[in-house]
Amino acid sequence: MAAPVLDVRAATKRYGEGDMAVHALRGVSLRVERGDYVMIMGASGSGKSTLMNILGCLDIPTEGRYLLDGTDVGSLEERQLSVLRNRKIGFIFQSFNLIPRMSALANVELPLAYGGVKPAERRRRALAALDQVGLAERVGHEPNELSGGQQQRVAVARALVTAPALLLADEPTGNLDSRSTADVLGILDRLSMSGRTIALITHEDEVAAHAKRVVRLVDGQIIEDRRQAPVDGPPPRLAAAEAR
Ligand code: ADP
Ligand code: MG
Numbered sequence: 001m002a003a004p005v006l007d008v009r010a011a012t013k014r015y016g017e018g019d020m021a022v023h024a025l026r027g028v029s030l031r032v033e034r035g036d037y038v039m040i041m042g043a044s045g046s047g048k049s050t051l052m053n054i055l056g057c058l059d060i061p062t063e064g065r066y067l068l069d070g071t072d073v074g075s076l077e078e079r080q081l082s083v084l085r086n087r088k089i090g091f092i093f094q095s096f097n098l099i100p101r102m103s104a105l106a107n108v109e110l111p112l113a114y115g116g117v118k119p120a121e122r123r124r125r126a127l128a129a130l131d132q133v134g135l136a137e138r139v140g141h142e143p144n145e146l147s148g149g150q151q152q153r154v155a156v157a158r159a160l161v162t163a164p165a166l167l168l169a170d171e172p173t174g175n176l177d178s179r180s181t182a183d184v185l186g187i188l189d190r191l192s193m194s195g196r197t198i199a200l201i202t203h204e205d206e207v208a209a210h211a212k213r214v215v216r217l218v219d220g221q222i223i224e225d226r227r228q229a230p231v232d233g234p235p236p237r238l239a240a241a242e243a244r
Contacts, residue, residue: 003070005165005197006032006055011064013050013220024050025061026220034165036231037192038199039208042217048201049170051217055199056168057085069165086114090159092169096151098143104130104154105139111162129157133187149180156187160196167191169200173207185210185237192235210237 013025024047032038042048053059054066057073066073069088076084090111091097098107108126117125130139133153143151152172159167167188173181189210192198200211208214209228212235216224229236 002034003067004031004033005036005069006030006199007065007067008051008054008061009065009067011051011054011061011066013047013054013059014062024220025054027064028217028220028222029064030215030222030225032197032199033231034197035192035195036197037188037210037212037229037235039211039214040199040201040217041203041208041214043203046217047220048217050220052168052170052199052201055166056089056091057081086111087162088165090162090164090167092152092155092159092167092172094171094174096143096148096155096175098151098154098158100143103140103142104135104146104157107143107154108158108161111158115162125161126157129161130154132160133157134183147180148176149183152176152180152184153187156184156191160191165197167196167198167200169198171201171203173202173204181207189235189238193238210235212236 008028008030011025011028015022015024028051040048040051054061057068060074068084071084105126108129109122112122112125127139130136133156135150135153138146138150173184176184185207188198202208212229212231214226214228215222229239233239234242
């Protein structure tokens with residue numbers, strides 16, 4: 001068996017000390033296999049962002065372990081962590097986080113530039129990623145010349161372009177209208193179909209309906225872990241579309 005992409009073992013996260021300490025995570029264990037599509041749900045303050053920061057190697061647990069694609073993150077220094085992040089994870093944020101006054105193409109090329117990929121190869125791969133999200137006609141546009149939905153599709157292309165082990169998204173449709181939400185979720189469904197591993201935070205049931213698995217956090221603990229579709233099959237919405 002290959003190592004799971006994500007393997008969190010009894011992770012706790014405590015902010016502060018003594019009486020003032022906040023226990024943001026209280027013993028979270030979570031394994032995610034390659035090809036799975038997981039939604040992390042929970043009320044505000046339940047620990048979603050804390051867990052996401054750990055999964056994204058932006059923070060480390062107070063206790064417990066985290067292995068990303070077989071690498072024990074706890075043993076790494078900040079520099080090694082940033083290399084691991086660049087290689088293994090594609091991030092998608094609620095507020096897109098594109099660089100202004102840089103074309104869509106240049107934004108998507110950026111993680112490849114950090115990764116040391118040569119310019120011609122960078123361009124080829126960035127164009128292919130933008131094509132995958134349906135933006136082949138818009139590659140020269142800057143973020144302020146694109147709609148919110150288009151900007152988020154650029155961000156999805158930027159997350160994809162390094163062929164990461166994991167796509168990690170924090171409320172990626174939180175700032176989008178229903179039409180753009182459907183576009184972005186449709187793209188994620190197709191990426192899941194093609195075998196990508198995806199972990200996404202949401203508090204919307206309608207978004208969670210797209211996932212193969214739903215994990216629910218309450219007060220820093222997983223209280224529910226429900227499978228909606230097999231890891232190696234299509235995500236539920238595509239399966240339903242096929243059945244029609
Ligand atoms: P969610 O994303 O589900 O809203 P968070 O992970 O942001 O939850 O927060 C979980 C708990 O940890 C909350 O009580 C929050 O106030 C607290 N918390 C988060 N980050 C910090 C921090 N940097 N310092 C102190 N407390 C924090
Ligand atoms: Mg949060």
